[in-house]
Amino acid sequence: MTPSPVSPRLAKTPDARHPLPQGGEGSGVNLVGGHQTVETKTVNDKNSSRTERDLIGEVELPAEVLYGIHTARAMENFPLACRPVHAELVRAYGTVKLACALTNRTLGAWANDPAKADAIERACREMSEGLLTQHVIVDQLQGGAGTSTNMNVNEVLANRALELLGVEHGDYLRVSPLDDINLHQSTNDTYPTALRLAAIRLLRILEERVVGLQEAFQAAEKRFAHIVKVGRTEMQDAVLTTLGREMGAYAEAFNRDRWRIYKCEERLRVVNLGGTAIGTGLAAPRQFIFRVVDTLREVTGIGFARAENLVEATQNSDVFVEVSGILKALASSLWKISSDLRLMSSGPHAGLAEIRLPERQAGSSIMPGKVNPVIPEAVTQAAMLVFGYDSALGIACASGCLELNPFMPLVAACLLESLDLLARACDLFRRHAVEGIEADEAACREHVENSTAVATALVPRLGYEGASSVVKQSRESGRKIREVVLANELMTPEQFEELISPEAVCRLGKP
Numbered sequence: 040m041t042p043s044p045v046s047p048r049l050a051k052t053p054d055a056r057h058p059l060p061q062g063g064e065g066s067g068v069n070l071v072g073g074h075q076t077v078e079t080k081t082v083n084d085k086n087s088s089r090t091e092r093d094l095i096g097e098v099e100l101p102a103e104v105l106y107g108i109h110t111a112r113a114m115e116n117f118p119l120a121c122r123p124v125h126a127e128l129v130r131a132y133g134t135v136k137l138a139c140a141l142t143n144r145t146l147g148a149w150a151n152d153p154a155k156a157d158a159i160e161r162a163c164r165e166m167s168e169g170l171l172t173q174h175v176i177v178d179q180l181q182g183g184a185g186t187s188t189n190m191n192v193n194e195v196l197a198n199r200a201l202e203l204l205g206v207e208h209g210d211y212l213r214v215s216p217l218d219d220i221n222l223h224q225s226t227n228d229t230y231p232t233a234l235r236l237a238a239i240r241l242l243r244i245l246e247e248r249v250v251g252l253q254e255a256f257q258a259a260e261k262r263f264a265h266i267v268k269v270g271r272t273e274m275q276d277a278v279l280t281t282l283g284r285e286m287g288a289y290a291e292a293f294n295r296d297r298w299r300i301y302k303c304e305e306r307l308r309v310v311n312l313g314g315t316a317i318g319t320g321l322a323a324p325r326q327f328i329f330r331v332v333d334t335l336r337e338v339t340g341i342g343f344a345r346a347e348n349l350v351e352a353t354q355n356s357d358v359f360v361e362v363s364g365i366l367k368a369l370a371s372s373l374w375k376i377s378s379d380l381r382l383m384s385s386g387p388h389a390g391l392a393e394i395r396l397p398e399r400q401a402g403s404s405i406m407p408g409k410v411n412p413v414i415p416e417a418v419t420q421a422a423m424l425v426f427g428y429d430s431a432l433g434i435a436c437a438s439g440c441l442e443l444n445p446f447m448p449l450v451a452a453c454l455l456e457s458l459d460l461l462a463r464a465c466d467l468f469r470r471h472a473v474e475g476i477e478a479d480e481a482a483c484r485e486h487v488e489n490s491t492a493v494a495t496a497l498v499p500r501l502g503y504e505g506a507s508s509v510v511k512q513s514r515e516s517g518r519k520i521r522e523v524v525l526a527n528e529l530m531t532p533e534q535f536e537e538l539i540s541p542e543a544v545c546r547l548g549k550p
Contacts, residue, residue, distance in 0.1 A: 089209045102208060105174040107194035107216065113187035119180040124188050125455040129175045131237035132192045133166025135229050135312065136220060138335035142327055143222050145334075155214060158200035171195055179452045184445045185230035193220040223323040223331075225315040227353055227443055232335070234451045235307040238362065239341060241458035242304055248465035249297040249369065255473040256290035259283070265541050268393055268483040269492045276492040279544040282393065282478055289376050296369040303365045308343050310335070311352035317442040318350030356436040356444045359454055363429045366457045370425035373464060377415035377422070380472065384412055392482045397475035414472040421464040428453040487539065488519045496538045499549050501529060 090099050091108035098111045140159050143149075149156040165171050174195045181187045193216035198208045200220075206213050214220070264283035269276050312335060313328035315321045320328045332345040346352035386392035402411035432453040435446035444450070487493055491513075494506045497520075501509065512523045524535055537543060 105195040105198040106191055109190035110194055113177040117178040117181040119178050122179050123176055124179050126172045127237040129172045130167055130169050131233040133163050135233045137163035138338050139224055142331040142334045146326055158203040162196045162199040181448050185447045186226045189226040196220045223327045227316055228311045228314045232310040232312040235310055239304050239307050245458055245462045246300045248462045249293055252465045252469045253290050253293040255469045256286050259476055260287035263478050266478050266480055266483050267487055267541055269486045269490045276490040278492055278495045281541050281545055284545055292372045296372055299365045303362050306358045309346050310343055311346050311349050314349035314353050318353035354442055359450050360433050360436045363432045367429040370422035374419050374422035377419045381412045381415045392479055395477040396472055418464045418468045421460050425457045428457045493520050
């Protein structure tokens, strides 16, 4: 069932000076795990609804929705990003809840009610498979260190379990979001654990995309190995190189990024699950604390380990800063290399024009025939945004206070958005730009013959002063350096060509 696109309306709240009834005989109200539920009723003879209560008041909800009162309040309180929690975080949360449910069942929870245990486990599996993502509707930016996300997850899992048991939504005496789904847990250990799991899964996708980009540049390196071109430093002609070697350098940069990404997964495998509120394991049995991470490792196939110091692991989030820094390094590579391709393809008649990028779309509504390097431009913008996400994430992690960081939702949003954005950028860059690069060999040769960079290749034979004299004559006469060399009989055409051959300009040092 798809949740209502608008926030459930908040019913009139009792006066704060007059507390809600606490249940009991004759009260007509049941308190379960912080929730109070009244029976389903009919509204306007068409749409059924249910009313849930908490210590603040009551909320009327459409009867069919899987979320509950905590989610409804969060929707009213946090209309900020206007985007829901990242789908991968929801899936990861379902996996974490499954590990907790399996551990609790092993320790005897629901021993007298195996049907409940089965329903809870099935609901968790469905969420971990992405089947319940649309019901986690809280805003990705929220106060409370992620409590609204945890409660949205708890309520959805509880109500889905009730569906599986054939019971109406909101009957939390049968399955409670807190007393059952959140048993022996806290937002403060489940949320960062789910975030780590989500990040690891997205890192693996990103690594594949970076490898694909690296291989595309390696293929370009082979295609263009024979093309000599002018190498430039500080935007000025410098020495000769080959277009292939330039592409090979880009491939090596992405190889380094790939290795960083692969290694940083290790930082995310250490989790504080079982630490509950501040890492002391409050309200959780010791056996649960000892077993739950092992269960998570079995469920995911990822080598998770319980933090040696659960209090420290709950307090601090510097690991996310480290991982974000690695993503920023990749963004830096994408930004720099995209800019290089834009420059090398500039023109095509009044620029460098050494390469041609695939033509993706018309470049102007007023200039006929203009085609812009839109893919490198788009990739650069993605990289710029990752720089911004990294900055915001670093501030959020530094702003943790005492035993907890209340800004984990911002950390999650920045980290997961960066991972998604970079994975898409790498794939886009590879498919729509790098794989289709063509070289303009004539333009590259023209630049070589007209540039003073070719004089550097002559130094081993003419010496620095001799090569400088050739450059001076070339400038004064307007002739190419090759013409000056041959006219002065400083070397034969074959000797000149050998000095500017691909082998010579790529040779490490002089023979």
